[in-house]
Amino acid sequence: MAKTKTVELLGISVRGVVQGVGFRPFVYQLAAKHGLKGWVCNTSGDVKIEVEGEGQALERFLAELESQAPPLARIESIATTRLPPVGYADFHIRESIAEADKYQLVSPDIATCQPCQKEVFDPQNRRYRYPFTNCTNCGPRFTIIEDIPYDRPLTTMRRFRMCPHCQREYDDPLDRRFHAQPNACPRCGPRLELTDNRGNPIPAEDVLTTASQLLQGGKIVAVKGLGGFLLACDATSQEAVRLLRQRKRRPFKPLAIMVASLEEARKHCQVSAEEERLLLSPESPIVLLPWKAGSPVTPEVAPNLRYLGVMLPYTPLHHLLLRETGLPLVMTSGNLSEEPIAKDNDEALRRLGNLADYFLMHDRDIYARYDDSVTMVELGRTRVLRRARGYAPYPIHLPFPVRQILACGAELKNTFCLTREGHAFLSQHIGDLENLETLEHFETTIELYKKLFRIQPEAVAYDMHPEYLSTKYTKELQAQPNNLAFVPVQHHHAHIVSCMVENGVSEPVIGVSLDGVGYGTDGLIWGGEFLVADYGRFQRWGHLENMPLPGGAAAIKRPYRMALSYLLELGLFDPGLAFLKEISAEEIRIVRGQVEKKFNSPLTSSLGRLFDGVSALIGLRGEIDYEAQAAIELEMLSAPGVAEEYPFSIAEEEGKYVIKLGELFVAIISDMKRGTPNPIIAARFHNTVTRMVLRMCQLISEKTGLKVVALSGGVFQNRLLFRLTHVALEGAGFQVLSHNLVPTNDGGISLGQAVIANAILDNKKRN
Numbered sequence: 001m002a003k004t005k006t007v008e009l010l011g012i013s014v015r016g017v018v019q020g021v022g023f024r025p026f027v028y029q030l031a032a033k034h035g036l037k038g039w040v041c042n043t044s045g046d047v048k049i050e051v052e053g054e055g056q057a058l059e060r061f062l063a064e065l066e067s068q069a070p071p072l073a074r075i076e077s078i079a080t081t082r083l084p085p086v087g088y089a090d091f092h093i094r095e096s097i098a099e100a101d102k103y104q105l106v107s108p109d110i111a112t113c114q115p116c117q118k119e120v121f122d123p124q125n126r127r128y129r130y131p132f133t134n135c136t137n138c139g140p141r142f143t144i145i146e147d148i149p150y151d152r153p154l155t156t157m158r159r160f161r162m163c164p165h166c167q168r169e170y171d172d173p174l175d176r177r178f179h180a181q182p183n184a185c186p187r188c189g190p191r192l193e194l195t196d197n198r199g200n201p202i203p204a205e206d207v208l209t210t211a212s213q214l215l216q217g218g219k220i221v222a223v224k225g226l227g228g229f230l231l232a233c234d235a236t237s238q239e240a241v242r243l244l245r246q247r248k249r250r251p252f253k254p255l256a257i258m259v260a261s262l263e264e265a266r267k268h269c270q271v272s273a274e275e276e277r278l279l280l281s282p283e284s285p286i287v288l289l290p291w292k293a294g295s296p297v298t299p300e301v302a303p304n305l306r307y308l309g310v311m312l313p314y315t316p317l318h319h320l321l322l323r324e325t326g327l328p329l330v331m332t333s334g335n336l337s338e339e340p341i342a343k344d345n346d347e348a349l350r351r352l353g354n355l356a357d358y359f360l361m362h363d364r365d366i367y368a369r370y371d372d373s374v375t376m377v378e379l380g381r382t383r384v385l386r387r388a389r390g391y392a393p394y395p396i397h398l399p400f401p402v403r404q405i406l407a408c409g410a411e412l413k414n415t416f417c418l419t420r421e422g423h424a425f426l427s428q429h430i431g432d433l434e435n436l437e438t439l440e441h442f443e444t445t446i447e448l449y450k451k452l453f454r455i456q457p458e459a460v461a462y463d464m465h466p467e468y469l470s471t472k473y474t475k476e477l478q479a480q481p482n483n484l485a486f487v488p489v490q491h492h493h494a495h496i497v498s499c500m501v502e503n504g505v506s507e508p509v510i511g512v513s514l515d516g517v518g519y520g521t522d523g524l525i526w527g528g529e530f531l532v533a534d535y536g537r538f539q540r541w542g543h544l545e546n547m548p549l550p551g552g553a554a555a556i557k558r559p560y561r562m563a564l565s566y567l568l569e570l571g572l573f574d575p576g577l578a579f580l581k582e583i584s585a586e587e588i589r590i591v592r593g594q595v596e597k598k599f600n601s602p603l604t605s606s607l608g609r610l611f612d613g614v615s616a617l618i619g620l621r622g623e624i625d626y627e628a629q630a631a632i633e634l635e636m637l638s639a640p641g642v643a644e645e646y647p648f649s650i651a652e653e654e655g656k657y658v659i660k661l662g663e664l665f666v667a668i669i670s671d672m673k674r675g676t677p678n679p680i681i682a683a684r685f686h687n688t689v690t691r692m693v694l695r696m697c698q699l700i701s702e703k704t705g706l707k708v709v710a711l712s713g714g715v716f717q718n719r720l721l722f723r724l725t726h727v728a729l730e731g732a733g734f735q736v737l738s739h740n741l742v743p744t745n746d747g748g749i750s751l752g753q754a755v756i757a758n759a760i761l762d763n764k765k766r767n
């Protein structure tokens with residue numbers, strides 16, 4: 001007797017990034033391949049599938065659902081339930097269902113895929129030279145989404161009605177553009193427009209050709225991209241780059257460049273295998289690459305630096321501009337010094353009118369501001385320094401579920417973090433929260449994330465620094481009637497926990513948190529910290545010797561003030577030192593007064609300030625244009641192959657290990673007097689800081705038995721120091737945790753804050 005095949009029905013729920021990435025057509029095709037009937041549907045929380053058919057076919061379907069998912073899908077879970085068969089006649093794609101309170105992940109914007117690039121450069125294709133070409137595997141996502149589920153009416157594409165050709169692609173489950181929400185073509189989609197800096201259209205037979213000619217002629221063009229406007233100019237023209245710097249009022253801050261291809265990148269920089277992978281990845285970030293001598297990119301692009309920030313084109317518009325200009329282009333955020341990136345056309349004309357000569361715009365609105373991400377590869381691993389395009393709003397996975405918390409981050413390089421279940425939605429880079437424009441960007445982006453991920457926080461975590469705008473935002477919430485719990489979190493504790501979380505570690509570690517400014521529990525400014533920490537608690541085991549910060553913020557902007565502070569405080573002031581010649585007698589008198597009378601000179605244990613002080617002392621950098629410039633130039637100057645280090649001592653004061661700096665400064669000054677070249681001094685100084693970290697960790701380990709060290713804080717953006725300490729600690733038998741997808745700088749703080757607040761609230765509940 002022939003065996004009758006029993007028909008079974010399976011209900012499936014798939015979670016992760018499974019919408020807007022071609023997942024439903026993939027399911028459709030997979031069902032067809034295995035002869036299964038039923039349906040697939042997007043909801044606010046997942047992709048739901050019902051498949052009906054014979055058992056073995058269902059099993060193969062399930063296996064391939066996971067193993068053959070489209071490239072941009074990220075499956076987090078697949079749940080199945082057995083249902084009574086209903087006898088479906090075919091397999092079809094059902095209308096999306098919106099459900100209150102359900103949430104799902106949203107895909108970041110993704111760089112133009114290969115097939116779309118091919119179409120854009122194919123004269124026979126209907127999308128030839130069309131700058132808004134995209135498909136389910138590439139293009140804008142997060143920046144155009146106003147709400148979920150991700151469907152065209154809930155995006156900024158709703159105003160473009162698809163032509164019949166595009167509609168056919170959109171409706172055809174076998175097409176690469178099936179339900180590609182930003183699908184468009186030259187007939188029906190967004191259009192380019194070229195204007196002068198007052199918004200008057202420039203007559204042009206072909207906008208792209210004219211814009212390219214303007215760039216070739218040394219003009220500055222504001223180009224509307226995915227998440228905002230970028231300012232573009234010829235990166236090989238000293239004149240054009242200088243003009244851009246003048247207008248942006250940024251004499252030194254490094255600018256990123258965009259080059260047409262990987263081959264072009266290799267002309268300017270060394271590119272390792274991991275860096276190559278990163279440049280070509282769908283995230284397409286800026287990668288800080290070792291800059292080759294003889295590169296035609298003008299040194300003005302990144303003065304005094306050895307690394308160049310390079311990215312490849314990530315939209316068809318970029319591909320076309322780069323190909324037609326035939327030049328590497330500076331592509332830097334369209335903003336004035338500290339403000340957020342401009343995103344709307346009229347806003348850009350208003351805010352960037354004095355920066356750019358021309359505007360290359362279009363009529364597809366940007367809903368979310370979204371900067372380019374910045375990365376580097378150190379010790380073979382990607383390190384994200386600015387996490388935005390391509391990465392956010394994909395969440396960081398928590399080792400356990402947490403309550404819904406809003407963590408407000410710190411001040412510089414602010415990000416916030418919203419948590420729900422096992423997801424930490426670390427926001428894209430918001431910027432330096434120092435002005436109202438950035439504060440507004442912070443507030444609207446919080447509201448967007450709350451809406452997209454259906455989060456209603458029950459607690460708010462914030463930095464202890466009373467002057468941060470993020471703290472003031474928290475205080476305002478606190479003054480309103482609500483049931484929110486408010487949890488202050490220490491800055492360096494947050495750094496260390498963010499590193500622990502990223503590495504999935506929850507047992508106590510030795511935390512080495514090195515940065516510029518962080519408010520301490522004693523009201524002093526911390527920044528050279530050695531902690532023992534877990535999620536709920538930390539103990540400060542040691543720190544760098546406290547020094548006056550004469551004039552507070554003034555000492556950060558003018559590192560020579562820090563150099564003076566160290567010399568005066570350590571009794572090493574010598575009027576013959578060369579760097580003093582650059583400073584007025586009046587200024588020296590003021591600083592001396594501040595240090596001696598302890599007036600307007602908060603004490604700080606910051607390692608960032610120590611780098612600043614040494615940089616100024618040796619005459620390298622006395623005043624800065626951008627954050628950490630003095631320290632960065634000290635790193636860049638360091639000679640390779642130097643083994644010596646300077647002396648220092650560690651004292652026990654009030655139960656803490658304190659690194660004393662007197663011997664270090666005596667030795668540096670005597671090196672200077674002996675005429676030791678600065679690159680040697682810089683290298684010896686790096687070796688010394690490495691030794692400090694190692695000795696402190698060994699002392700703490702001897703007392704606690706801990707063998708795991710977490711490295712965090714902005715100072716670890718210093719690649720040389722990061723490499724040296726990592727290697728030294730591992731060589732001494734420590735297990736070293738470091739950052740990968742979460743920034744080591746203050747951009748990573750909010751993640752730590754959220755997890756700490758959750759632990760503190762857990763402890764409260766228990767007690």
Ligand SMILES: [Zn+2]
Nearest residue numbers: 113116135138
């Ligand atoms: Zn594509």
Ligand SMILES: [Zn+2]
Nearest residue numbers: 163166185188
């Ligand atoms: Zn069309």
